[in-house]
Amino acid sequence: xxxxxxxxxxxxxxxxxxxxxxxxxxxxxxxxxxxxxxxxxxxxxxxxxxxxxxxxxxxxxxxxxxxxxxxxxxxx
Amino acid sequence: xxxxxxxxxxxxxxxxxxxxxxxxxxxxxxxxxxxxxxxxxxxxxxxxxxxxxxxxxxxxxxxxxxxxxxxxxxxxxxxxxxxxxxxxxxxxxxxxxxxxxxxxxxxxxxxxxxxxxxxxxxxxxxxxxxxxxxxxxxxxxxxxxxxxxxxxxxxxxxxxxxxxxxxxxxxxxxxxxxxxxxxxxxxxxxxxxxxxxxxxxxxxxxxxxxxxxxxxxx
Ligand SMILES: [Zn+2]
Numbered sequence: 061x062x063x064x065x066x067x068x069x070x071x072x073x074x075x076x077x078x079x080x081x082x083x084x085x086x087x088x089x090x091x092x093x094x095x096x097x098x099x100x101x102x103x104x105x106x107x108x109x110x111x112x113x114x115x116x117x118x119x120x121x122x123x124x125x126x127x128x129x130x131x132x133x134x135x136x
Numbered sequence: 137x138x139x140x141x142x143x144x145x146x147x148x149x150x151x152x153x154x155x156x157x158x159x160x161x162x163x164x165x166x167x168x169x170x171x172x173x174x175x176x177x178x179x180x181x182x183x184x185x186x187x188x189x190x191x192x193x194x195x196x197x198x199x200x201x202x203x204x205x206x207x208x209x210x211x212x213x214x215x216x217x218x219x220x221x222x223x224x225x226x227x228x229x230x231x232x233x234x235x236x237x238x239x240x241x242x243x244x245x246x247x248x249x250x251x252x253x254x255x256x257x258x259x260x261x262x263x264x265x266x267x268x269x270x271x272x273x274x275x276x277x278x279x280x281x282x283x284x285x286x287x288x289x290x291x292x293x294x295x296x297x298x299x300x301x302x303x304x305x306x307x308x309x310x311x312x313x314x315x316x317x318x319x320x321x322x323x324x325x326x327x328x329x330x331x332x333x334x335x336x337x338x339x340x341x342x343x344x345x346x347x348x349x350x351x352x353x354x
Binding site for chain 1: 268338
């Protein structure tokens with residue numbers, strides 16, 4: 061039987077679809093029975109999706125201007 | 137099903153290829169707005185990944201500037217065998233690697249934050265000796281990225297947490313979870329093994345979850 065602690069180390073392998081069949085089965089069985097681990101897995105997924113939803117940061121004006129100058133040179 | 141929930145965030149490759157083709161055509165036609173768009177979208181991530189190879193922020197910025205120049209130069213010959221984004225990151229890390237090797241204090245990427253060292257996903261003190269949760273995670277009030285990021289302090293907090301990751305973890309996380317690059321391409325871009333990639337990603341994600349947990353329910 062997979063323990064909660066062991067499960068927390070397998071979450072990425074699980075989300076990546078890299079768990080071998082038997083381990084994936086134990087993983088499913090465990091989260092089926094354990095509310096705390098369900099919460100944990102949900103939080104991991106939410107952390108991943110939230111990271112993916114971060115807006116791109118601002119570029120300093122001088123960097124942007126420099127890049128635009130480069131682009132204009134390249135264009136000509 | 138769970139895998140699908142995560143993968144859904146990524147555009148399917150054909151869409152990505154189609155968008156790339158449109159963008160490349162605009163760039164080659166000299167469309168300045170197209171260049172601004174792609175620079176705004178990728179610049180921050182390029183700097184973050186560059187910093188995995190060159191410690192100094194100013195040097196990393198230079199590497200990124202050089203990368204954009206190389207991208208423009210190579211664009212007419214871009215064949216679309218990978219996505220445009222992957223191609224750009226590959227140019228970046230090639231340059232950053234060369235530049236990093238020249239810097240006295242730089243260390244090769246693969247030897248950063250050695251992945252052999254055990255770093256638990258969750259503080260072991262939160263488990264009972266049986267391995268069951270002793271201090272389980274508490275459910276969060278916000279349950280969508282949009283709602284989480286709607287709070288300015290959460291957004292700033294998450295960005296800070298990413299900035300504080302060890303640099304190899306940060307590079308993997310930025311490629312995989314910020315930019316949605318797939319695992320194979322991330323390994324190729326960073327020149328690491330599939331297994332190391334997954335370990336680094338796991339640690340980075342686990343740290344971010346833990347940071348968010350602290351932030352949500354201190
Ligand atoms: Zn459990």
